[in-house]
């Protein structure tokens with residue numbers, strides 16, 4: 539667990555706007571770090587034979603010990619992410635691909651584009667927070 543910064547939603551954050559902005563800045567910064575980690579995993583899976591083989595065993599294996607892995611290739615992923623809306627690029631479904639490797643490549647590519655989009659939005663929010671903290 540990360541214990542390097544104060545907990546969010548502190549009493550100070552309720553009282554002081556600047557403290558709240560500092561809390562939010564910390565949340566966005568660690569969120570972006572997490573997204574970078576996920577992107578590194580995803581890009582690695584796409585190019586590693588060993589992990590590609592492991593990914594095949596994860597397809598539609600619900601309820602595994604590793605929720606990130608089992609969710610990534612789950613048929614329920616868009617629902618899990620709360621992204622079943624039509625506004626986003628449709629999540630590749632196993633049924634649409636005859637080939638397991640093609641499905642995995644499509645699913646990983648889809649997730650990479652989503653995470654890059656989320657990271658981009660978070661970076662814009664973070665820049666806005668920094669501007670506000672600098673009195674902009």
Ligand SMILES: [Zn+2]
Pocket residue numbers: 582583586587588589590
């Ligand atoms: Zn690997």
